[in-house]
Amino acid sequence: MEQQPLEEGKGSEAMMCSICLAELLVGSQATRFPCSHLYDEGCIMKWLGRSNTCPMCRQILPNM
DSSP states (O other): OEEEEOOOOSSSOOOBOTTTOOBOOTTSEEEEOTTOOEEEHHHHHHHHTTOSBOTTTOOBOOOO
């Protein structure tokens, strides 16, 4: 998992956290999984307390 500040992407599609469905704003902290799915940092930390998979594709995350 990689935590990073969100940068403005190419294209007009807004990025959203698939857990809380909030728009991920440019400059906010986001977490990118190895599968490339992107989540709001607060939401994904709660998720990871219950599961070690990606909420979207269920890819198992490597142990940290």
